[in-house]
Amino acid sequence: MKAVTFHGKRDVRAETVPDPTIEQPTDAIVRITSTGICGSDLHLYEVMGPYMDEGDILGHEPMGIVEAVGPAVTQIKPGDRVVIPFNISCGECFMCAQQLYSQCETTQVREHGKGASLFGYTKLYGHVPGGQAELLRVPQAQFGPIKVPEGPADERFVYLSDVLPTAWQAVEYAAIPSGGTVAVFGLGPIGQMCCRIGLHRGASEVFGIDLVDERLELARRHGAHTLDIRQQGDIAESLRELTEGRGPDSVIDAVGMEAHGAPLGKLAHQMAGALPGAVAEKLMEKAGVDRLSVLHATIDCVRRGGTISLSGVYGGAIDPLPMMDLFDKQIQLRMGQANVKRWIDDILPLLQDGDPLGVEDLATHKLPLEQAPHAYEIFQKKQDGAIKILLEP
Numbered sequence: 001m002k003a004v005t006f007h008g009k010r011d012v013r014a015e016t017v018p019d020p021t022i023e024q025p026t027d028a029i030v031r032i033t034s035t036g037i038c039g040s041d042l043h044l045y046e047v048m049g050p051y052m053d054e055g056d057i058l059g060h061e062p063m064g065i066v067e068a069v070g071p072a073v074t075q076i077k078p079g080d081r082v083v084i085p086f087n088i089s090c091g092e093c094f095m096c097a098q099q100l101y102s103q104c105e106t107t108q109v110r111e112h113g114k115g116a117s118l119f120g121y122t123k124l125y126g127h128v129p130g131g132q133a134e135l136l137r138v139p140q141a142q143f144g145p146i147k148v149p150e151g152p153a154d155e156r157f158v159y160l161s162d163v164l165p166t167a168w169q170a171v172e173y174a175a176i177p178s179g180g181t182v183a184v185f186g187l188g189p190i191g192q193m194c195c196r197i198g199l200h201r202g203a204s205e206v207f208g209i210d211l212v213d214e215r216l217e218l219a220r221r222h223g224a225h226t227l228d229i230r231q232q233g234d235i236a237e238s239l240r241e242l243t244e245g246r247g248p249d250s251v252i253d254a255v256g257m258e259a260h261g262a263p264l265g266k267l268a269h270q271m272a273g274a275l276p277g278a279v280a281e282k283l284m285e286k287a288g289v290d291r292l293s294v295l296h297a298t299i300d301c302v303r304r305g306g307t308i309s310l311s312g313v314y315g316g317a318i319d320p321l322p323m324m325d326l327f328d329k330q331i332q333l334r335m336g337q338a339n340v341k342r343w344i345d346d347i348l349p350l351l352q353d354g355d356p357l358g359v360e361d362l363a364t365h366k367l368p369l370e371q372a373p374h375a376y377e378i379f380q381k382k383q384d385g386a387i388k389i390l391l392e393p
Contacts, residue, residue, distance in 0.1 A: 002393065003133035004372040006056045009049050010380070014370045017057065020129065020137035025072035028141035030082060034154035035131045036061030037372075037389045038086075038162060039188050042380050044122065051122035059132030059391075060086035060119040061161040063154055066145070073141045082145035083160040084131060084138055085340035088117040091143030102337035103330065107140065114328055115337065131161075132372060134393040146344055149352065155363050155390065156351055159193070163388075164347050164359070166338040167193035167254075170311035173334030174250035176203050181248040183207040183239055183301055184224070185294045186255035187215035189362060189388045190311055194252050195224040196357045200350075207239060207248060214364070214385040222358050236300040247303035255294040255312040310335035365389040 003017045020029060038061055044052060063083040066076050076082055089096055089104035095116075096104050104116035112124045117139075120130015129137065138145060148157040167190050176182045182203050184194045187210035198206045199222075208224035210216050216226045225242070232238045240247050298308050310327065330336030350356055364387045367375050371391075378386045 001134040002369055003057045003129075004059060004369065004391070005054075006044060006049070006052045006058055007054050009047075010045055010377075012045065012058065012373055012376050014372045017055070017133075020135055022068060022070050023137065024139065025070040026140055026142045027070045028066055028073055028076060028138045028145065029068040030062070030064045030084060030136045030138055030145070031067050032062045032064040032131055032134060032136055032393045034063050034158045035059050035133075035369075035391050035393065036158060036161070036163070036189075037132070037375055037379055037391065039190065040121070041376070045376055045380055048122060051124050053123070053127075056120070056122075056127070057129040057133055058120045059130035060121055061158065061163070062119075062131030062133075062136055063148070063158045063161065064136070067135070069141060075142060076145050076147060080145075081148050081150055083148055083157050084119070084136065085144055085146065085160075085165070086118055086121075086162045087115075087337060087340055088119065088126070088128065088140050088144060089341070090140050091341075096143075099339055099342040100330065101339040101341050103339075115330075118337075132369065132391055134369070144341070146341070146348070148348070152351075153360070155360050155366075156355065158390065159189075159359055159362070160340075160344060160347065160351070162338065162340070163189050163193055163362075164357070165340040165343045166190050166311055167197050168343045168347055169336075169338045170194050170252050170254065170309045171197045171201060172343075173307075174198075174252050174309035175307040175334070176201070176250045178202055179204045180250065181205045181207070181243055182250040182252060183209060183248040183298075184252045184254055185209045185298060186253070186312060187212070187219045187224075187226075188254065191215075191252070191254035192219055192222070192362060192387070193357065194254055194311070195219050196222050198252075199223050200356060205242075207242065209235065212382050215387055218361075218387060222361070235297055239301050243303070247301050247306065249303060250307045250309065251298040251302040252309045253294055253298050253312045308333050311338075363388045363390045367391055369393045 066080045087102045088107045089101035090106035093105040107117040117126025182198045184191045195206045195208050206224045208219035208226045211229045375389045378384045
């Protein structure tokens with residue numbers, strides 16, 4: 001089969017690899033029809049390479065058609081159309097019983113002190129082959145896959161794998177008061193959906209903050225009050241002026257370690273990328289490589305007594321806050337990997353009844369799998385208006 005594989009910093013390739021097979025009774029094989037490139041994939045593309053092996057298959061936002069199932073899988077069958085959550089969870093352990101599916105104890109990567117395994121995301125999270133491929137082996141298929149109806153185009157449902165549950169959880173964790181205000185830093189795919197979900201769930205005003213023209217325009221088109229950070233002398237003061245001097249009730253950081261325009265963080269990324277793998281691992285774990293300008297801005301912006309919700313991923317230890325551990329262990333202030341299946345019952349009916357969240361107006365590019373190297377490049381460099389890219393095997 002064809003798959004998108006990792007070969008070093010800014011080097012991904014679409015190449016032929018062996019087909020996956022059923023290995024465990026709880027496995028399924030899914031033929032992928034659409035698969036997204038996530039902002040988190042750019043972490044691997046740019047700076048997290050020390051945790052990758054050459055030839056690793058990338059991607060964690062797939063959907064497709066079931067081809068085969070193991071004997072313990074009864075909730076899906078060959079021919080079903082399914083979306084695959086990015087976190088791999090059993091549905092039965094202590095953490096899954098709390099609906100903390102991103103902390104599943106069955107697939108937990110204890111060796112590295114992390115939570116549930118993830119598709120296509122480094123040895124820290126299980127080294128599981130990802131979904132930017134023609135075929136995907138799905139562990140824990142007795143629970144994970146989400147059945148979706150036939151008919152509507154893939155982009156109606158593919159974001160159930162990550163984008164929509166991540167944004168829904170970010171808004172939930174933001175605890176926006178009824179009729180309150182929320183500022184969303186970062187208008188990539190997650191930030192776009194945070195804005196739309198915030199308005200859908202009753203926020204009186206959503207402020208969308210970014211510095212890329214196409215992202216600002218897309219957020220405006222869906223009802224956000226946008227602020228171009230390039231034109232703001234003091235973003236916190238601008239937000240206070242718009243909120244009776246207090247600041248927004250809630251702030252969502254949908255940026256994380258890839259904050260654009262943070263020179264010191266960019267230098268840390270470049271330094272980590274230039275070091276041997278084992279040395280770079282220790283630098284990221286102990287010294288930190290994060291671009292913290294947005295995190296500091298959220299603290300400055302939010303009103304007294306307000307809430308900050310972190311959905312942007314931070315990648316290293318930060319003095320005095322160990323951000324990677326805080327994020328991974330899902331400690332409050334509210335943050336953490338999305339517990340995908342916890343939110344599906346809330347989101348799926350919205351996708352089946354029209355398109356109130358505008359999901360069909362999110363993908364800016366749909367490209368064949370063979371063009372993955374080009375897709376990664378324009379997404380990372382914010383070129384050609386790339387906001388969300390779907391690959392079609």
